[in-house]
Amino acid sequence: MVILPKISVVGLGKLGSPLLACAAAKGFSTVGYDVNDQVSANIRKGESPVLEPGLQSLMSANRSRIKVADNYQTVVRETSVTFITVPTPSNANGRFSVEMVLQAVRALGKSLVKKNSYHLVVVVSTVLPGDMRQNILVELEQASSKKCGKDFGLCYNPAFIALGNVIHDLLNPDFVLIGESDQRAGKELADFYEVFCDNKPNLLRMNWVNAELAKIAINTYVTTKISFANMLAEMSEVLPNADVEVVTKALANDRRINPAYFRGALGYGGPCFPRDNLALGALAKELGLQANIAEATDQINRRQAFRVIKRIEPYLKKQTKVLILGMSYKPKTNVIESSQSIDIVNELLELNALVEVYDPLALEAAKQKLGHRVLYANSLEQGVRKADIIILATPDQTFLQLMGFKFKSETKKVLLDCWRLLDEKRLDKSIQYLALGRGRTVRKPA
Template identity: 40%
Template sequence: MDKLSVIGLGKLGACSAACFASKGFEVIGVDINKQFVDAINNDCAPVYEPRLQELINLSKGKLSATQDYERAIRETEITFLIVPTPSRHDGHFSDKFLKDVLKHLSDALKKINKKYHLFVITSTVSPGTTEENLIPLIEHHSEKKLNKDFGVCYNPEFIALGNVITDSLNPDMVLIGESNKFAGNKLEEIYKVVCENDPYIARMSIISAEITKISLNSYITMKVSFANTLANICEAISNANIDDITKALGADKRISPYYLKGGLSYGGPCFPRDNRAFAAFAQRYGVDAKLAKTTDEVNKFQINHLVDLVLKNIPNNESVISVLGLAYKPNTPVIEESPAIKLTEELLRKGLKIIVYDPLAMDNVRSHFGDTVLYASSVKDCFNNASLCIITTQADEFKDIDESCVINNSTTIIDCWRILHPEKFNDKVKYIALGKAIRLGEQ
C-alpha cells in the first residue's frame, strides 16, 4: 500500500486523513497549527465532525502528524494538499496557501533522491490554477519534470460538513483530473480501497476537473434558489404546499429530490463562494454567467425576505427575539456565511435584542457577536425569554419543540424549514412556516 501524506488537517483534511488511515494506509498529516498536530498525535479529532473521532480511534498506529513538510516527501509516495483557498474580491480563489505549501514540498523533492512523487490538489481552485500556476512552481523549485519525476492530480471532494466521513466513504462520484494516466491510475487505486460503495470514477484532464468542481456547486445553488423562489410564491397562495410540490418535482429523474426543499438561503464555506467563483471564471472567458449571478441575488434576497417577515410579526411592545440555530446547517459548528448570522446582524441593526442558541456553534457565535447578543443555554431558555422565536436549522433538538416549551402567553414561531407540527400547539402560538400560507393561531 502507498504511504500517504495530507497537508492541512482542518475540516476536510482531518477527515480525509482519518478515512485513508482507517482503511489501512499509513498517513502522515502536516499542519502549521501545532494544536492540530498535537491533537492527531494524541489520537484526538482536531476539529468537530461526526464520526471523525470514531475513525481516528480505528486508525491507531496508522495516523500521525508533524509540522515538517520534508517528512511528507521523504516518507510518503502521495501527498494530498487540503489547505484553505480563500475567496478574493474578484470572486476567484486565492492559491497563496497552496503555493506556500508547494514551495516547501518542491524544495524537499529537490533534496531527496526519489523516483516519483504524486501531488494531489484537493483544495478548491479556480479553473486554470493547477496548470498555469502550481505545476510550473513545482517544476521550478524541485528542478524535476512533470510526468517523469512527479505527477499531479486535481481531486476535489464533494462532501457536506456534518456528513464528511459518510460522504467521503460513499461518494456518488470520484473526480480525478490527471497530468497523465499513470498519475490518475495511482490515485484511482487509493479510492478503490477507501470507498465503501462503487462510485463512478470520473477521469479527465486537470482543467476539465477544475471546471467540473465549481460547476457542480454552482448548479446546486441554482437549484436551492429555485426551490426558495417557489417557497416564496407558495406563501402567497393559500392551499399551496411547497413540500408537496418539491417532492413531486424531485421524483422526476431529470430533477432529483436533493437540495430542493425551499426555505432559507444556502450558506457555509463552499456554496456561496463556489457560485461566485463560477461567475468570475466565466467572465475570464468572456461569458456572462447570468444564472450564477442571479442565484447569488436570489440567495441574498431570501434573508431580506425573512427579515421582513420577522419585522411584520413582532408582537406589540416586544423587542426580544430568539434565533434558534446559528450554524449554516445542522450537525456542524460552522457559521461561515450562515443565513442565521446574517439575519441576526440585520435584526441587531434594526435595534432589536436577540437571544441566540445553537446545539454546536455557541463558541463560534460568541467569538462573532461578543456581548451584542444574549446567549441562551437551551431551547426552553429561548422560549422563556422571547415571544418571537425563529427556527433556522433542521437540528434534531429543534424538531421536538412542542407546547411544553411555550411558556409565554402568546408566542410566535417562525419555522424556516417546516420541521415542527403546528397541530401540537394551542392557540396561544402563532405558527408561521416559510413556504406555507398556514397561519395557525392568528388573531
C-alpha cells in the same frame, strides 16, 4: 497481498483531518502535516482538531497508523502520495486564491529535489479552471527541478463533502473526480480510491481543466437548485393555500429532477457554496463571458434573510424578544461562516429587536462572532420561555422537542418555522405557528 502506498495529507482542517483518519482506518500508513502547531499537537495526542461527527473515534481507533510530521522532508521521504487540503480563500474579485496551495507545493517541490523515486501530488483544495496548469504545475516543476509525468504525477481531485457528514461522504462518494497529468498519475489515484471507498463509485478520469470546471459547476448547479426552490417558496407565500413543499415534491417525481437540495426554505451558507457562484462569475468575466445564472442564484440567496424579517415584521414591537434557533449554517456542525442566521441577527439588530440565540453545537462560535450584541440561551427551553418570537433557522432534530413544550403565557408567542420541521398540531396552543414557503389558508367556498 496488496501493498498499500503510504500517504500524506498537508493541511489538517475540516477536510484534511477526516481524510487522514479515513485513510488510516482503511489500513494506509499516514503522515499529516499542518503549519498550525496546535493542530499538529492535537492530532499527535490523538485528539481531533475539528468538530466533526465520528472523527474523534476514528482517530482514536487508528492512532497507530497516523503520524504527524513537523516538516515537508518527512512528508516526502516517508510517503509516496501527498494530498493537499489547505485553504483557498476568496479574493476581493471572487476568485479563489491559490497562494496557500502554492506555498505547500513550493515546500513539497524543494523536498522532492532529493527524492529519487516517483511521487504523486494530489490537489484536493478547490481551485479554478487553469490553476493546475498555469500556477500549480509551474511552481512544482520549478521548486523540484523535476518533470511532471516522469518524476512525479499531479492530479486535481476535488472533494464533495458536506460538513457534519464528512466521513460518510468521503468513504461513500457518488463518484470520484480525477483530473490527471498523465495515465500513471490517474491510475495511482484511482487505485487508492479502490481501497479507500466503502462503495464502488465511478472513477471519472479526465484532464485538469475539465475536472476544475466540473467541480465548480457541480457546486453552483446545486446552489441554483436551492435558489430556484426558494424562488418558488417566495411565490408560495403570497399565493393563498400554496405550499412549496407540495410543489417541489411534485417536481421531484419527474425523472429529470433529483430531489436532493431541492426544498424552499432558507438560503445556503457555509464555507463553500456562497463563494462558488462568485468565483464562477469572476471566471466568466475573465473569459469575456457572463455567468447570469450564477449571478441570479447569488442574488436570490442574498435576499433570504430579508424574507424572514418581512414575515415576522408585523409582530415586531419595541423591545420584542426574538430567539433564533440554530446559528450554524446547517445542523451537525459548529461552523457559522456565511450562515443565514447571522444575516437574520444583523437585520433584527438594525430593527432594535432584543435578540437571543441558541444552538446545540455552535454557541461558542456564535459568541466569538456576535459578542455582546445578542444574548445566549443556555438551553432550548430557557430561550423559548423568554422569547416573544422564535425563528427556527436550521432543521436540527433537537428542535423537534419544541412539540413537547408547554407554556403558561398571557401573550401568544410567534414561531416562524423556516424549514417546516414541526407539526403545528402538536405544538402548545399558546404558540402562533408560521411556516416559510406556505401561503395563508383560505377556505373553500361553501
